[in-house]
Amino acid sequence: MKLDHITSRDNPALVRLRKLAADAAGYRKTGSVWIEGDHLLRAALQRGWQPALVVLTEGAMQDAALAALAGSAPRALVVPMALFKGLSGLESPAQIGAELTLPAAPAIDPAAASVVLDRLQDAGNVGAILRSAAAFGVRQVLALKGTAALWSPKVLRAGQGAHFGLRLVEGLAADDLAVLRVPLIATSSHTEHVLHRVALPSPCAWVMGHEGQGVSLALMARCALTVGIPQPGGEESLNVAAAAAICLYESERQKG
Template sequence: MTVETIASRDNPRLKRLRRLVADGAAYRRDGRVWIEGDHLCGAMLARGRQPETVVCTQAGLAWVGAQQAAGRLDRQVAVWEVTDALMAWISPLESPPAVAFLAPLGAPAAITAGLPTVVLDRLQDPGNVGSILRSAAAFGFRQVLALRGTVALWAPKVLRAGMGAHFALQLVEGAQASALAGLGVPLLATSSHQGEFLHAARLPWPCAWLLGHEGQGVSPDLMAQAGLVVRIAQPGGEESLNVAAAAAICLHASAVAAMGCASRR
């Protein structure tokens, strides 16, 4: 492989890279995202996507070579070798990775009608959002629509919590609530105090689940658009569930319903 060694913080490319990494929403302006660690980088390659640049320490060169040898990483992709200290300077992680990708974001995705979808309404916690993306990918949802006010989907903390789910989903950011009309599937929402119980409900497939702000829930305007409102049985008596936990339960229920629909065909 052809490797360029960069040994100084004064390198203008590393300075630009550090600014990009430090600002979780800078990818929207730059059109590129920072992917850290061999797990996330491997997940990206497994989906047939290529980085613009590989940034690695000496310890990461063996992994890069193995990906090239296996045909997963294009040999034409630039490889920058940096010292451990420089990787620690770039990365926000307490334990910096041996390898990372600088990857093109691509053109903004448009909403695709008819897909099983998750709609995020002003969610703020990166861990919650990443966990929801992971559940969405695991349970057969193919599109995630983030309404305005939702945390940046490609922010580093969301990426880490998503564990590679980003590369299995069509992600649409910054949408208006009016865009939901273009989904073309039934809208479902949860409530802590109304609606039929999830385990007894007849769930449509495909569908779109509305998941709301951690403190305020789904906005009243969106809730009014839901064709079905359900609640999750909580025999332990807690007032409500964390939104990521509720999402996992609801999306799994939809996946089970979808398998039942398929078996009846």
């Protein structure tokens, strides 16, 4: 490992990483992402990802565990905390982060259990859904155009490491889903089918729609089934990330 002590904010590597951290969709141009914190870095390593570069604070170098994480990359930059704050999107910055090179965008697996994201805007919702998908064994997430950038720093933080075990395909149009050989299912308040009382196909693709507009008409027309989630408390609707977790759990429960 090459270890460089950096004290200038004008260091070319730091300038590049600041731009990457500040641009939610910057990874689409650079092919790499910035992840912050030892939790995300460990999650990536556990899934076989290798960082191209690690940045850590001078204080982190005194922590044996964090210093060992730095050794996972061929190059590490040691910086004062003031410089690390320039890379951080957190109120209380972590003391270590890394740059990861993204693999080429995968093709859609037609037979895989999936989650389809239809123009979801909130990065926290998107990350939470990715986390639920990983937790319940759904390994493919398909994001239509207009969905928050899947590898943005905010989605990465909300995903808590789920990204590294998922097949993520984004920038899709509704017609691109025609290759799927698994049925699409959407939630709806205008259906006679109740989630836990209907036999769910397995595998399937759960469609989660825009926070305000719901699933588009074009995509709803592709769905083989719509189901309702009981809400005896009388609320008009559930948060989309909560709805996704409930649906994914019920799919897994019915598989036994």
